Amino acid sequence: MSATERLCIVCYDVRHPRRWRRLFRIMKGYGEWLQLSVFQCRLDAQRRVTLEAELTEVIQVGEDHVLIIDIGPADQVAPRFHSLGLSFDPLERGPMIV
16 A cells, blocks of 8 residues: 555446446455445545546446545545444555455
């Protein structure tokens, strides 16, 4: 993991269940699942480009929508969230098991 990682929220709206499942599987390799079709990820520039390429291969441009929200530098940002119900914790840097 690099010091240039950014904390990102990735949300998607995919119309076909098969494409939705494919996106979900891709996203599980990049971040932490928060809610249906919402993930938080720590991405450096290379991982972000790779993620975008993988997602672009799956979605139908005229039907689906993927939104990547860059919150800021992963080690410096102090995200402010208001969470109702279950608690929300920003993704912490830690070991990655591949």
